[in-house]
Amino acid sequence: MSETKEIKVSTTDSESGYMYREGKPEGFFYLDHRTTDLKFNIITDVHVTAGNVHDSVPYLERLDRQRERFGFNVEAVALDSGYLTTPICKGLVDRNVFGVIGHRRFKSSKGLMPKWKYKYDKETDTYRCPNGEVLKYSTTDRDGYRHYKSNPESCSTCPLLSQCTKSKNHQKVITRHVWEDYKEQIRENRLSKSGKMLYKKRKETIERSFADGKELHGLRYCRLRGRENVQEQALMTATAQNIKKIANHLAKLG
Template structure:
């Protein structure tokens, strides 16, 4: 029997989406997905969605739109952990864009080994557990995840079994996406010297842009209901912010001259 997922709909603004996030208020909201350039902190794209649309969903299509419309030559991007998905990592690598994405912390069940304790051997296409036993490839599911399984006969007498799995058949299964190499490429970028320097800029650009919109331009709340009205408010707010940035930059150029 398949259980249908409950989707909450606002009675006063059906276009909004019910958002549940750690550290954020729960309720009906809209999300402003915006892109900011690193050099001048200008907003180059604004896209509004209901609050239940994940940040990663519209990202690649909005990036492609900017490149096509404005002929941007995007060399690098810095994103928060909400964008650390396999399709985005793969998409950025295939577009030859240097990507830095914040680390997302996954918390395994208390007392069990985290996934990084299992070492992947690319040449032999298998994982090696902390007890040096091999988890061999078994199958690939429809979502593109390869499954690597241990030998229960080896595991049931292993002294580390209680820290490895709670399965009744004593078999440990580790999954790896077919595009996992792209995710590892992003991780290596984040740990590199250029990657660390690039990610530090994120606080000075996109975070500052959102803070400015909320604190100085009343963008903490929607003035009108409905997606078209919220989109208009987001675009107008971004336009005003960009005008200020341009005026400041032109003033600096004039003073230098």
């Protein structure tokens, strides 16, 4: 018997979504996905979704919309760790956009060594464990993950076995997405001099834009129910913020 996932639905606004994230308030929310430019912090795109829609889902579509509608020549983007997915990494590389995405630390199972300690060899398409044993390619699942498996006979006598796997057959399995190379390229961008500078600017641009919208323009709470009404509120808020930004810039120019 297959398990069914329970989806919570609000009795007052069915178009909102139930959000549960570590360090965030829990409940029914809408999310404002917005984009700002680096030079003037002008909001160039606003898109509202239900609170249970992951940040990464609408991203590439919204990026393409801005490029096509406004003719933007997007050279680089800076995103937080929530956008570090293989489809987005591949999408940025395919679009020739220099992507910088925050690092996300995944916690390994208690008592087990983290995945980064297993080194991947691109030439042989294998992984090598800290004890020097090779994990060979086995199969690719329908989600695009390649499985690499160790030799149970070698693992059964390994002194690091208890720190490596809890598998009853003493076999270590590591997965690697078929687009993992794109994610590694984005990681290299983040560690570059340009990448560090670009990511640092996030605090001064998009994070500041969200903060101003919430603290100064009432975007912390929805005025009306329904996604379209919330989208309208978010657009009007962005318009007010942009008018102030443009006015301040023109005032500086005299």
